[in-house]
């Protein structure tokens with residue numbers, strides 16, 4: 161299910177899942193392979209969002225967190241991240257997570273992961 | 281209210297200062313802490329920091345966002361007394377602080393091994409350099425404790441861990457990762473039976489044996505061997521374990537001795553923590569208590585419970601400070617949902633496995649495995665009393681665990697304090 165294809169120098173496109181496998185309220189972790197961090201894709205009441213999967217506080221997987229409105233609460237120490245901006249809304253996380261563009265085509269959910277600045 | 285003194289400048293104290301500002305309080309906030317360092321995080325001290333994977337800078341609890349809070353820091357000086365008349369706090373350096381409101385957040389210190397020369401009754405700073413006289417005998421509560429233990433691990437083993445509680449288990453797992461030969465001894469027949477019950481305690485104990493770390497249960501320590509330096513540990517059955525270093529992880533004692541004469545000690549034994557209602561209000565008007573030094577009332581169990589959990593210390597101040605600003609002796613918020621502190625929650629990391637626990641387990645609760653299999657070291661267990669869930673334990677089951685924790689938290693909030 162998880163594979164990546166490099167389209168441009170900047171973006172890595174990850175195939176996340178089929179849309180029917182990600183109903184509202186659910187989330188999925190997508191491994192990105194060597195050198196790229198895993199991402200988490202959320203279905204928040206029909207809107208799809210993708211962020212870095214690893215919490216910026218320690219190393220919990222945010223795909224395992226609690227989704228409420230446009231926020232995900234880290235499963236470990238309950239830092240909240242806004243899915244639209246990646247910003248933490250309170251302690252213990254101090255740094256934001258990156259957000260990524262999500263597209264759905266022919267029922268396939270894809271995440272467009274921007275390459276880190278200066279990667280090429 | 282024009283002035284608030286927060287005593288104890290660590291996780292709960294800093295969270296209280298933040299909560300005061302977040303709730304619109306704009307008076308003076310004085311933070312009194314006996315450690316000279318700025319607030320830092322303790323959980324990594326037995327995990328990544330001990331392993332050398334996290335730096336001291338990364339442990340800082342303060343952030344840029346705290347700068348505008350305008351806090352009056354008094355670090356490196358202990359509070360020595362609280363005079364309830366005028367809420368006057370005396371300091372070890374001879375100074376004093378008067379305040380309209382007081383937040384008690386003095387936490388806890390490591391319990392020294394009885395008879396091993398530990399001081400045992402003084403505040404945290406007394407025991408900061410270990411359990412007492414003998415070199416090589418460590419406890420773990422402060423950053424300096426962790427630095428000393430890290431050095432000992434660097435010098436190689438063997439290490440004997442006394443006490444198979446969470447800190448003992450985490451240190452054993454870190455020591456193993458450092459390549460140090462480690463043995464764990466536990467006085468009880470089953471480790472962690474207190475917090476987790478015997479069935480689940482036994483499952484967690486299995487983590488040591490999974491990884492080839494010897495665990496000796498039901499055998500208390502008789503004495504430590506060696507004069508200037510520890511050389512071994514002698515158990516009650518005569519067994520002698522050679523040791524280059526010993527870590528004593530046999531629980532903690534709340535830092536409450538300084539409250540003698542405050543009036544709080546007149547009605548309660550503060551060795552079990554400062555008793556509070558479900559919000560954090562103490563028996564003294566204008567004084568609340570939070571974090572590891574506090575024992576909050578739980579109507580669910582009918583007792584005062586001193587939880588020693590990171591998340592509780594972070595979250596309790598929000599509720600306690602609200603009560604303080606509203607007038608701590610007012611019982612008006614009693615039936616309002618959300619008026620009580622958070623559902624107790626903690627996590628632990630051992631041997632690459634993540635444990636999570638939430639709720640209020642008591643002896644007599646039954647436990648059943650809801651998902652996964654303990655044999656696989658990945659499962660979710662639910663504790664029940666009279667057919668209702670009381671607590672949940674997860675081992676590497678974060679997603680399922682979060683669901684159950686949410687459900688328990690909703691029930692918890694619906695119970696009046």
Ligand SMILES: Cc1cc2nc3c(=O)[nH]c(=O)nc-3n(C[C@H](O)[C@H](O)[C@H](O)COP(=O)(O)OP(=O)(O)OC[C@H]3O[C@@H](n4cnc5c(N)ncnc54)[C@H](O)[C@@H]3O)c2cc1C
Nearest residue numbers: 288290291292314322323359386387388571572589590626
């Ligand atoms: C090694 C270790 C690992 C841990 N791991 C976990 C974990 O994995 N998960 C988890 O949930 N919890 C864990 N904990 C527990 C968690 O760190 C505590 O619950 C938390 O630190 C409590 O915060 P606190 O502010 O109430 O108390 P503390 O952190 O103890 O802070 C109290 C502060 O008050 C100071 N003080 C004491 N007396 C006075 C006085 N008279 N005057 C002025 N200052 C005073 C103390 O020196 C200290 O700085 C761990 C703790 C340790 C030590």
Ligand code: FES
Nearest residue numbers: 215217218234237
């Ligand atoms: S790992 Fe996410 S809040 Fe700590």
